[in-house]
Amino acid sequence: MSRKNIGKKIKEFREFRKITREHFAVKANLDVVQLEEIEENGTVPSLGHLIKISRAFGVRIGTFLDDVDSIGPAVVKAGEAQAALSFSTKDESSREHLNFFSLAQAKAGRHMEPFVVEIEPASESDYKLSSHEGEEFIFVLEGNVEINYGKEIYLLEKGDTIYLDSIVAHNVHAGGNQVAKILAVIYTPV
Structure with a gap:
């Protein structure tokens, strides 16, 4: 895409x-x-x-985000996840950089969006919080991740997970000034 x-x-x-x-x-x-x-x-x-x-x-x-409308399951072999997008933010001064690799572009009619996300560390710590309807599940694959969620901060390490309501203002970013990688599954009601 x-x-x-x-x-x-x-x-x-x-x-x-x-x-x-x-x-x-x-x-x-x-x-x-x-x-x-x-x-x-x-x-x-x-x-x-x-x-x-x-x-x-x-x-x-x-x-x-769909490229193909396939009714059957979408299989993505290891190492073959397509580099989907680097989502921007409305704020041009944002220092965050997230690379999204879609795991389900070939599945039509899906209600969840699974991504592998590479999170590059930011040089500044004034993260912009965002909110939207739905839910998110995050599994840390590599590195450390810091999540600002409402007024709380959660520090996650490799193997840790979090399931959150996306309507609460939040931000996901790399912790410890190192690149992190997560599996993120996002659900948004239609």
Whole structure:
């Protein structure tokens, strides 16, 4: 899935439903300039914003991430997870960098989004919290992960897990100034 394809799919959905960009930006609680960047320039929205877009359309988040519509199971062999995206954040000054590797792009009709996520350490510690509807399950594969969740901070090491409600403002980042890798499964109700 290329960056351009996500914006193209969003634009096609919006135009098919005859919704103006301005009206849809309000409906999805996004800035109209940001929506234009996504649709026209291939800017990848943050995961939280992609969830808002999918909810405003009343579709699964996978609708914009799918490459293939396969009814059967999606199998991804070790080492073959496709580098899906590096999600951006609305804040251009953000120092966070997360590389998402989708594990289910080939599965149509899914309600969960499983990713392997490589988290590069940030040089600053003023993390931006975000929230969206749904739930997340995280399993630490490598390194240490720090999770700001509401007013709490959770430190997770390799093998640790956390299951959280995404509506609570949160941020997941590498701990100990080292690269971390997690398995993240995100569920968003339609």
